[in-house]
Amino acid sequence: MQLRGPVEWALHCCAVLAGLAPGRYLPTRDLADFHGVPKEYLSKALQALSQAGIVESTLGPSGGYRLARAPDRITFLDVVEAVEGRTPSFVCTNIRRNNPCLSPAEVKSLCTDAKPCAIARVMWDADRAWRDKL
Amino acid sequence: MQLRGPVEWALHCCAVLAGLAPGRYLPTRDLADFHGVPKEYLSKALQALSQAGIVESTLGPSGGYRLARAPDRITFLDVVEAVEGRTPSFVCTNIRRNNPCLSPAEVKSLCTDAKPCAIARVMWDADRAWRDKL
DNA sequence: ATCCTTAAGGATATTGTATATCCGCAATGC
DNA sequence: GCATTGCGGATATACAATATCCTTAAGGAT
Numbered sequence: 001m002q003l004r005g006p007v008e009w010a011l012h013c014c015a016v017l018a019g020l021a022p023g024r025y026l027p028t029r030d031l032a033d034f035h036g037v038p039k040e041y042l043s044k045a046l047q048a049l050s051q052a053g054i055v056e057s058t059l060g061p062s063g064g065y066r067l068a069r070a071p072d073r074i075t076f077l078d079v080v081e082a083v084e085g086r087t088p089s090f091v092c093t094n095i096r097r098n099n100p101c102l103s104p105a106e107v108k109s110l111c112t113d114a115k116p117c118a119i120a121r122v123m124w125d126a127d128r129a130w131r132d133k134l
Numbered sequence: 135m136q137l138r139g140p141v142e143w144a145l146h147c148c149a150v151l152a153g154l155a156p157g158r159y160l161p162t163r164d165l166a167d168f169h170g171v172p173k174e175y176l177s178k179a180l181q182a183l184s185q186a187g188i189v190e191s192t193l194g195p196s197g198g199y200r201l202a203r204a205p206d207r208i209t210f211l212d213v214v215e216a217v218e219g220r221t222p223s224f225v226c227t228n229i230r231r232n233n234p235c236l237s238p239a240e241v242k243s244l245c246t247d248a249k250p251c252a253i254a255r256v257m258w259d260a261d262r263a264w265r266d267k268l
Numbered sequence: 269a270t271c272c273t274t275a276a277g278g279a280t281a282t283t284g285t286a287t288a289t290c291c292g293c294a295a296t297g298c
Numbered sequence: 299g300c301a302t303t304g305c306g307g308a309t310a311t312a313c314a315a316t317a318t319c320c321t322t323a324a325g326g327a328t
Binding site: 174192196 | 315318326327
């Protein structure tokens with residue numbers, strides 16, 4: 001279970017943008033050169049940040065990106081979730097229901113929304129603890 | 135960032151083995167049938183658990199797996215790390231060092247073991263919080 | 269002793285996702 | 299008008315996850 005390159009890039013880009021002079025924009029090319037990462041691919045991560053409302057952009061010469069709000073109002077979680085998505089790190093596929101010994105009625109009562117299995121609960125708690133730290 | 139099928143299987147297998155009569159073994163085939171997952175692939179996860187000393191195995195008829203110690207001495211983290219590995223969820227690739235504006239001396243002083251960059255520190259703290267919950 | 273069963277581990281095929289690039293479009297500033 | 303830039307779609311490539319197969323060695327039953 002590992003976070004991808006784009007997440008690291010997005011975090012560092014935000015750090016750079018946080019130090020940018022007010023009103024200025026920084027284009028993708030500069031951010032890419034600055035970090036030594038592929039410009040076109042980094043662009044995807046920046047677009048995700050843009051759609052999440054973390055950064056805002058302007059077109060044309062002297063265009064680029066800047067933070068959409070004060071740095072202290074942007075959390076690591078904001079950036080990570082914008083790029084990586086919001087799906088929890090553990091997905092319960094209800095494999096307990098595959099037990100061939102169970103009757104259909106028993107299957108239906110397993111891992112319902114009201115009472116997820118204990119394993120999923122623990123994994124989800126840990127996932128929440130992780131996100132709370134970001 | 136998502137945990138894979140084998141991790142979920144391993145957790146459920148340990149749960150099943152925890153309810154096994156003392157001294158008994160449960161073969162891979164039964165665990166696979168019970169959970170409706172491919173036997174050969176599940177076998178790899180069980181081998182990982184075995185190598186980690188979480189379960190122990192016996193060959194021959196009536197062979198299979200059982201827990202190597204009491205269930206309350208096996209944590210979720212033990213199982214997850216045995217199957218998924220121990221590499222942290224965030225890996226710092228030191229992209230700050232790629233900055234073409236930096237002198238070689240400055241590059242060397244960035245993201246050293248003694249003083250990793252602030253971003254990596256936060257991500258590692260979150261990773262630790264996640265593992266502490268497991 | 270022989271045969272069946274089982275885990276262990278290597279090799280390999282298949283699938284899927286991450287990575288990376290390219291192109292056309294629309295908007296901005298000169 | 300023109301160069302620049304972000305945006306989104308489409309597509310190619312690389313790599314990891316998934317899944318299966320096969321051989322080996324060991325335990326148990328007859």
